Amino acid sequence: MSSSNRTIFTNPSTFILQGIPGLEAAHIWVSIPFCAIYVITILANFTILYIVKTEPSLHEPMYYFLCMLAITDLVLSTSTLPTMLSNFWFNDREIGFSACLTQLYFVHCFSAIESGIFVAMALDRYVAICNPLRHSTILTNPVVAKIGLAVLLSGGVLALPYPFLARQWPYCRTNIIPYTHCEHIDVVKLACADIRISSYYGLSVLLCINGLYVILIAVSYTQILRAIFRLPTKDARLKTFGTCVSHLCAILAFYIPTYFSSLSQRFGHNLPLSFHVLLANVYLLVPPMLNPIIYGVRTKQIRDRLF
Template sequence: MQEISFCLRVGHLLFYSMSDSNSTEFTNPTTFILQGIPGLEAAHVWISIPFCTMYAIAILGNFTILFIVKREPSLHLPMYYFLCMLAITDLVLSTSILPKMLSIFWFYSREINFSACLTQMYFILSFFVIESGILVAMAFDRYVAICDPLRHSTILTNHVVAKIGLTVVLRGVMLVLPYPFLARRWPYCRTNIIPNTYCEHIALVKLACADISLSSYYSLSVAFLVIGMDVFFIAVSYTQILRAIFSLPRKDARLKTFGTCSSHLCVILASYIPHLFATFTQRFGHNVALYLRVLMANMYFLVPPMLNPIIYGAKTQQIWDRLLQLFTHKGT
């Protein structure tokens, strides 16, 4: 009986030490596995075709905007400076996810280093906040141009535009800085599989075997602070703009003035609506199929960057004219 008792105690100790070693080995894994689009793994190659097409259009369109504004001195105005900032932000956002997404779809390269995962998450979140700030700056530019046109050039000087741009960038950098630090401090011992094509913040911290309330509350606070305040300022700006437009005596003048800010309104809708839908389905849409939530989250990073240069190119006469001149000169 003593021998049996001794053997049981030794076996218990061996089992305990092995399980403890395994959990210690798995805590804070060096790599995570990006699953891609769960449930649609067989169609990954086909899904990559429209995604790759949208990315190519986004790259071509945004670089065209940057090239035209740089080459044309008449476009060196606050509105186009902000448009260039938006184009750069869209390029960074789409490039942050698509190369890794294609490596998953084409080469089954699903592993991502923990530090690289946190870096990708940081770039995605910070540049989303930066893009939101740029949309507010563009709304302010339209407000001054329509409601106080005589003082537009004196209010929005190059120096002021540079200050606004720096403030927008610093806000995005500083507000998102706690995200990776908080995510790194949690112990990860459940699984290292992320059901997405990129390191989405909530999907990552949900893998932690700890109370992640701090990360969750901070994420919600920043989302409501950024989206709430930015949408509020945009709404106030456009309320004043619409009041100024409807006070114009002639109908053709009202239409022409409204046309100057219609492209910005379209860009706002293209940017905020997909993001809000993706955010709400990710957090609260538990009845929505996982593959639909992941698809929506990925579409947000490709559709607005693709649409923004098309919207501005089609609706802004100066950009359209300059683009036609470039093709005309090349043709002759």
């Protein structure tokens, strides 16, 4: 490790993933909940996909978006967790330079796609509650497909600069990444160059694009709440609001750790490094596990079909 710190890397062939600094002796124990999370994520999301596919009554826009979310969660988890478990179980810490850039691209791409899917689901709830008679004519299958394609392309385009920016910097400090996986800001911090472009781009995507998504979701739910409060009875209001609870829980489970992790990496310099690493893992691993559970518990059609 000490020799790696002194070696000059203009374009390193490999990076070394340190795992969770300070908790190396406990990696085996840490891997147990991580592995359990991954198994639950795989089983729960495939269950959602199977139920929606086999139940004709669920062939509606909301459940199509839910399937998109399940696929995104599967890709997001699989792009990082096998690398972590290989590190924890077999002490396999090396990752190729190109593989590292590919991993960070997938992490940022599918995180952006997940944000876009939440906006699409908020749009579906808005139309279903505020214009229920026109829901089937507004959100037709071709429209849903176009929305899904737009979300996929926007995530792919937004994440494309990350690996290109990371590739252009010279790396002469170290090839050791003090994390369990590759993320853009963690990689470019190792460069011996002015990385403000990379940092500013990442921050602008976080605040502007994700901020725009949050605003769109907030506007949708403002209109939804106004429509709910205009309903004549309390039971009708509670029943209508109940259709939105699972979506709101999934949004909070995704955005709170995402923003907290991204901002703490840039501004939380006094926090322990192990805290940053664990928080980065929480925002990548926990929402993909929680999303199908939240929708499975809160959505009667899915719950009944599962039983």
